[in-house]
Amino acid sequence: MLYQRTLAKKVKVTGIGIHSGKKVTMTLHPAEADFGIQFKRTDLLDAPLLKADAQTVGATENNTTIGSGENAVHTVEHLLSCFYGLGINNVLCEIDGPEVPIMDGSGASFVFLLKETGIATLNKSKKFLVVLEKIKVEVGDKWATIEPASKLIIDSTIVFAHPIIKEQRKVFEFSCENYIEEIGRARTFGLLRDVDMLKRKGLIKGGSLDNAIVLDEFKVVNPEGLRFSDEFVRHKILDTIGDISLLGFEIAGKITTYKSGHNLHNLLCRKLLETPGAFEIVTASSLQKEAIEAFALPRAMLPSFQ
Ligand SMILES: [Zn+2]
Structure with missing residues (x-):
């Protein structure tokens, strides 16, 4: 059996958006099986969760954006790549701005962060x-x-x-x-x-x-x-x-x-x-x-x- 994965505990990361230039803080929370990867803009009042899937992609020019209009999160691709790369399926990503921090332009910082935070296995098979x-x-x-x-x-x-x-x-x-x-x-x-x-x-x-x-x-x-x-x-x-x-x-x-x-x-x-x-x-x-x-x-x- 190969089980779904999430994070062992929540973790906070701060950085700037490469396109917006804005400083953002992102908090990654463990989530239950079949939750998937979902984003929440905490700087917007009552903004609905944005599920990361191919159909919710609102823009693809120079980055991949989930959602559209005000309730959107830009430049999600490196973070999502690291989740896939480590087999992590379920995370709630809270973010207080419009763009995932760029870190060093690669996935190295996220891989390090996830490694230090720890990966937890959920009692449900991967699909x-x-x-x-x-x-x-x-x-x-x-x-x-x-x-x-x-x-x-x-x-x-x-x-x-x-x-x-x-x-x-x-x-x-x-x-x-x-x-x-x-x-x-x-x-x-x-x-x-x-x-x-x-x-x-x-x-x-x-x-x-x-x-x-x-x-x-x-x-x-x-x-x-x-x-x-x-x-x-x-x-x-x-x-x-x-x-x-x-x-x-x-x-x-x-x-x-x-x-x-x-x-x-x-x-x-x-x-x-x-x-x-x-x-x-x-x-x-x-x-x-x-x-x-x-x-x-x-x-x-x-x-x-x-
Ligand atoms: Zn890239």
């Missing part, structure tokens, strides 16, 4: 979404597919007209350990030449060398350099995991992306969910061993029963 049929979405020359596989595999290709990035491809076989080692630490990135355009759109007001890899025309500007030579495509995989976790289940399927972004990831989720017969929801016990073993946690993070 898996098993892909039965290949689905494809495309926008211009960008595309993404999801197809049957015994466990989650992501084959990602990014292409940027920049001498440090160019074309990068990585095939990632999901496991919690691989996620922590290979994906969680990869930071978001931006090109200096896009900064003015993004600022005019009201974005990246909180962006800095402390929370993103910044590239000028030829090189990485950050004095510490890169964490991986292919950190860019690794971050794309981090984003992809966060966005497709909005399917609401653990996933048994292979995702292939070419020049994808939040919009394409969300379109892929929606098209899959809207295609009858393209998937089934099963409990973990009916899956192949390797899909279950992928959710083993490193020794230091072994969960407690709640």
Whole structure:
């Protein structure tokens, strides 16, 4: 049996939003089985809970936003990616502002925080979404597919007209350990030449060398350099995991992306969910061993029963 997970206790984290530039405090609370990941804006009077799922995504430009209008939470993708990466299914995320803090631009701070807080096991089986049929979405020359596989595999290709990035491809076989080692630490990135355009759109007001890899025309500007030579495509995989976790289940399927972004990831989720017969929801016990073993946690993070 592979059980659903939550946090062992509540934990508070403070930081700034990369787009809003605003300081926010987020409190993550343990939640019961089948609660899923839900957000609550505590700075708004009686704002209803926002369930994180593919259908509640209100915007996908430069970030993934849950909800729309005033009751929305922006830039949820890195936090959601870390929850999926550690097999955490149920959390209430209270936040006193419009955007999840960016931390260092990767998932490293969240992984550390969740590890220190502890992970608890709930007495109910995880559910898996098993892909039965290949689905494809495309926008211009960008595309993404999801197809049957015994466990989650992501084959990602990014292409940027920049001498440090160019074309990068990585095939990632999901496991919690691989996620922590290979994906969680990869930071978001931006090109200096896009900064003015993004600022005019009201974005990246909180962006800095402390929370993103910044590239000028030829090189990485950050004095510490890169964490991986292919950190860019690794971050794309981090984003992809966060966005497709909005399917609401653990996933048994292979995702292939070419020049994808939040919009394409969300379109892929929606098209899959809207295609009858393209998937089934099963409990973990009916899956192949390797899909279950992928959710083993490193020794230091072994969960407690709640
Ligand atoms: Zn990202």
